[in-house]
Amino acid sequence: MSGRFDVVVVGSGIVGLGAAYAAVRRGLRVVVVDRTTEPVGATIRNFGHLCFTPQTGDALRYGLAARELWLRLARDAGFWLRPSGTHVVARHPDELALLEAAAARPASGFGDQPEIRVVDADEMAGMTPVLRAGLAGGAVLPYDLQTNPRSAATAIAGHLASLGVEFRMRTSVGRVHTGTVDTSRGAISADTVVVAVNHDVDQLFPALAESRGVVRCSLDMLRADIPLARPLAAPLLTGWSLIRYRAFSTLPEATAVRERLHSQRPDLAAIDLNQMYTQLPDGSVLVGDSHQRAVTASPFQQEATADALLDETERLFGSPARVLERWQGVYASAPDEFLLAEPEPGVLALTVTTGIGMTTGLGFAETTLAERFGGLAGRGGRASTPTTLSTKGRA
Numbered sequence: 001m002s003g004r005f006d007v008v009v010v011g012s013g014i015v016g017l018g019a020a021y022a023a024v025r026r027g028l029r030v031v032v033v034d035r036t037t038e039p040v041g042a043t044i045r046n047f048g049h050l051c052f053t054p055q056t057g058d059a060l061r062y063g064l065a066a067r068e069l070w071l072r073l074a075r076d077a078g079f080w081l082r083p084s085g086t087h088v089v090a091r092h093p094d095e096l097a098l099l100e101a102a103a104a105r106p107a108s109g110f111g112d113q114p115e116i117r118v119v120d121a122d123e124m125a126g127m128t129p130v131l132r133a134g135l136a137g138g139a140v141l142p143y144d145l146q147t148n149p150r151s152a153a154t155a156i157a158g159h160l161a162s163l164g165v166e167f168r169m170r171t172s173v174g175r176v177h178t179g180t181v182d183t184s185r186g187a188i189s190a191d192t193v194v195v196a197v198n199h200d201v202d203q204l205f206p207a208l209a210e211s212r213g214v215v216r217c218s219l220d221m222l223r224a225d226i227p228l229a230r231p232l233a234a235p236l237l238t239g240w241s242l243i244r245y246r247a248f249s250t251l252p253e254a255t256a257v258r259e260r261l262h263s264q265r266p267d268l269a270a271i272d273l274n275q276m277y278t279q280l281p282d283g284s285v286l287v288g289d290s291h292q293r294a295v296t297a298s299p300f301q302q303e304a305t306a307d308a309l310l311d312e313t314e315r316l317f318g319s320p321a322r323v324l325e326r327w328q329g330v331y332a333s334a335p336d337e338f339l340l341a342e343p344e345p346g347v348l349a350l351t352v353t354t355g356i357g358m359t360t361g362l363g364f365a366e367t368t369l370a371e372r373f374g375g376l377a378g379r380g381g382r383a384s385t386p387t388t389l390s391t392k393g394r395a
Contacts, residue, residue: 008190013043016196018365035172039153045329047278049235050145054245065363077159084234086141095239098253099139110143129228199332218297219329221288224321232279240275
């Protein structure tokens with residue numbers, strides 16, 4: 001199992017797959033190591049909502065890069081991806097005012113059409129299955145995408161294998177240091193090591209994780225059968241989402257929305273609700289989600305949280321949901337949205353430290369490796385000489 005490679009990637013989640021894709025496209029010999037047989041972490045325990053429009057700063061920059069990669073990989077790897085956009089329902093005038101303020105901001109570089117199109121209540125009711133009563137309006141975010149998280153990562157891994165990436169699964173990593181990865185099946189040598197293990201960065205680099213304030217965020221999520229008046233044509237966000245995503249939450253108009261929601265529903269504020277929905281190709285709907293942060297995620301989920309998710313779902317759609325599956329999502333959380341560091345020479349630690357890994361992870365990995373290895377080489381060519389990142393570097 002030992003060997004020498006140009007790049008060893010530790011972790012087969014979306015950031016690790018993105019790093020492997022970036023490296024193999026530059027003509028480098030790549031191996032991916034993971035303790036599981038297939039992706040089972042945050043990469044599959046999410047909505048499959050590639051929510052680029054509500055991002056700002058580095059998240060927007062990585063999101064723009066990721067969008068092109070998602071479109072290319074869906075074509076080449078053959079998995080389901082739809083240019084659905086996103087629908088946002090406003091159920092109060094202050095939510096509509098926030099959407100209007102966001103729509104008035106300068107364009108961020110997606111394309112020619114408006115990035116946020118505000119609509120009235122009748123139009124929103126006509127394009128979504130939400131109840132018309134109480135609607136103030138809404139918005140369409142046309143550049144967002146949707147995929148099925150349960151199948152996309154596996155398809156990407158299969159495509160990478162066809163490009164020559166080697167996968168060593170059911171192989172745990174005990175230590176990473178310059179030039180070498182010590183695994184349960186022997187040492188692997190490489191010029192560059194990319195550690196992309198999400199919240200488990202504290203298992204390999206505890207001092208780094210502690211210095212950046214990395215903890216685990218656990219989520220309650222459901223997959224349900226909901227008798228909707230019409231299918232969801234796009235992922236659906238609500239006012240609770242607007243006070244989370246920075247392109248909305250940082251605007252002055254967000255204050256009124258946040259204060260009203262927290263005052264009216266302190267129970268939902270206490271579970272840090274993001275009330276959102278996506279519909280899978282089989283017709284079932286992903287429902288979520290709550291957020292709880294701790295260094296170690298509690299394995300126990302409160303049934304009251306699931307009850308709240310289902311109650312709010314019925315209030316929105318007017319139909320009771322039948323739960324098909326429940327699960328706990330877990331992802332890395334920190335004060336900053338991204339952790340990018342070089343704890344030892346030639347060892348890169350990459351972690352998306354917020355809940356937008358699927359949205360930004362491919363772009364984060366591509367941008368980081370492009371900065372290290374340079375632009376894409378010609379077919380069969382080798383990339384340029386690596387550069388060195390600061391051990392305190394951030395994305």
